[in-house]
Amino acid sequence: MINIEFIYSFVLCTAFLIVNFCRLGLRNKTCILPSTFFSMMWGLTSIGAFLYSNMLIGDNDYYIRASYLQEIASYQLSVLGVIFVAFLLAHFRKRKISVVISDELGQMDISAIRSKMRWFLYLFFIIGLYRLISVLSVTGLDYSAMRSYYLSSRSHFSVFDSNLIRVAAYLSQFVKLYVCILGIETALREIRFKQLTKDFLMFIPFHMSLGGRLFLLAFFAPFIFSYLLTYFTVSRKNGKKIDKKFLLILLSPLIMLVILQILKMDEIVNLKTIEAYSTEIFYTTSAYIHMNELWASLPSEYSLGYGLNTIGIGSSVYNHVMESWSIEENAALVCVPSMIPQAFLDFGPRGSLLFFFIVFYCIEDKAISCLKTLTIKNVLLIVLLCQIAYQTASSSSYDLLRAFIVGYISLVLFIQMTKLKMIKYTEKY
Numbered sequence: 001m002i003n004i005e006f007i008y009s010f011v012l013c014t015a016f017l018i019v020n021f022c023r024l025g026l027r028n029k030t031c032i033l034p035s036t037f038f039s040m041m042w043g044l045t046s047i048g049a050f051l052y053s054n055m056l057i058g059d060n061d062y063y064i065r066a067s068y069l070q071e072i073a074s075y076q077l078s079v080l081g082v083i084f085v086a087f088l089l090a091h092f093r094k095r096k097i098s099v100v101i102s103d104e105l106g107q108m109d110i111s112a113i114r115s116k117m118r119w120f121l122y123l124f125f126i127i128g129l130y131r132l133i134s135v136l137s138v139t140g141l142d143y144s145a146m147r148s149y150y151l152s153s154r155s156h157f158s159v160f161d162s163n164l165i166r167v168a169a170y171l172s173q174f175v176k177l178y179v180c181i182l183g184i185e186t187a188l189r190e191i192r193f194k195q196l197t198k199d200f201l202m203f204i205p206f207h208m209s210l211g212g213r214l215f216l217l218a219f220f221a222p223f224i225f226s227y228l229l230t231y232f233t234v235s236r237k238n239g240k241k242i243d244k245k246f247l248l249i250l251l252s253p254l255i256m257l258v259i260l261q262i263l264k265m266d267e268i269v270n271l272k273t274i275e276a277y278s279t280e281i282f283y284t285t286s287a288y289i290h291m292n293e294l295w296a297s298l299p300s301e302y303s304l305g306y307g308l309n310t311i312g313i314g315s316s317v318y319n320h321v322m323e324s325w326s327i328e329e330n331a332a333l334v335c336v337p338s339m340i341p342q343a344f345l346d347f348g349p350r351g352s353l354l355f356f357f358i359v360f361y362c363i364e365d366k367a368i369s370c371l372k373t374l375t376i377k378n379v380l381l382i383v384l385l386c387q388i389a390y391q392t393a394s395s396s397s398y399d400l401l402r403a404f405i406v407g408y409i410s411l412v413l414f415i416q417m418t419k420l421k422m423i424k425y426t427e428k429y
Helices: 005-021 034-053 069-093 103-107 110-116 118-139 143-156 159-188 193-209 215-238 246-264 271-276 278-297 316-328 340-373 376-393 397-428
Strands: none
Touching: 005 034, 005 069, 034 069, 034 278, 034 340, 034 376, 069 278, 069 340, 110 118, 110 159, 118 143, 118 159, 118 193, 143 193, 143 246, 159 193, 159 215, 159 376, 159 397, 193 215, 215 246, 215 376, 246 271, 246 278, 271 278, 278 316, 278 340, 316 340, 340 376, 340 397, 376 397
């Protein structure tokens, strides 16, 4: 067995999950916190890397040949250890906080708020439908060709296309907040598959035009997070049992993730291919391909970025490597990154540990602080922080920072736009 450190990482993540589910250090709180979803994703990523690198699943021998995977596995174990210490410290310092549900959350007309904000979804659907029809006119009904077309043409998009995609990307943040509201409403009332399906079908055209598949998680993750948070803090205290249909919602994105990967590989969807591609649930393990290629491309000596990579400017060495990969058409360019590489290049192996400790302590601390006054804004903020933690295995540090900034600005605007409706409802009753 090689790369045994990945097993240690998996065990560490699993142990922390058990601690959270047992609510050790979370008395009078909920386990629906960023640390829970962080542990899930890195546990899944770590066990996937171990299985692939020992050829226990899949037939790709890249992980066996990867020269730096052992070094990366050891460094990742240190990163996870430091982050879990940060989480535990946040739990200890906030141990006296209990969940307090605000009157606002109990009295709001959630359905009216969701209906009022539905125009974001309509606008996103119109833009997405236009993009999808434009792409289909070139590629036809070939999902593999759609992805190839996007990758080959994105460097020379027209000004109109570039701006349209940029507008849609920002608009999607508002749509995710709408999905969160839908999750809250569903937890307080009941699961309505017709409504959920309709909203999902309006969400996907834009993302399908890019030929990706992670948009499935972009829709279902905020819905699931907001549903679970609302259920465990509000609905369950009122004696409501979790709907058994929720299990189907949990399984749906995983099943569709496998099916879309089959279509991307230009194969026919049947039981045989579904079984063959079932390992796609470990999609985040491709982050190690990205990291291994990056480690292999680094010179023996280089200057640290001191935050340049994290804020999106890019250090000289990182920009040089990315340009080289683009010229060489290195497959690592299209592999999902993770939070690790850019922070490593910015602060070094030791400095990055301090960076991760501070960042994740603040994330967990803020999420727990929001529980002491559980307003609609705080529910949405906790869900946003959960999404950031959950995406750390598949997004770069810069992407995570951008997602948080855009997400938080969208959240503030969203709350301001719905405040009038809340005031009117309060005055009415």
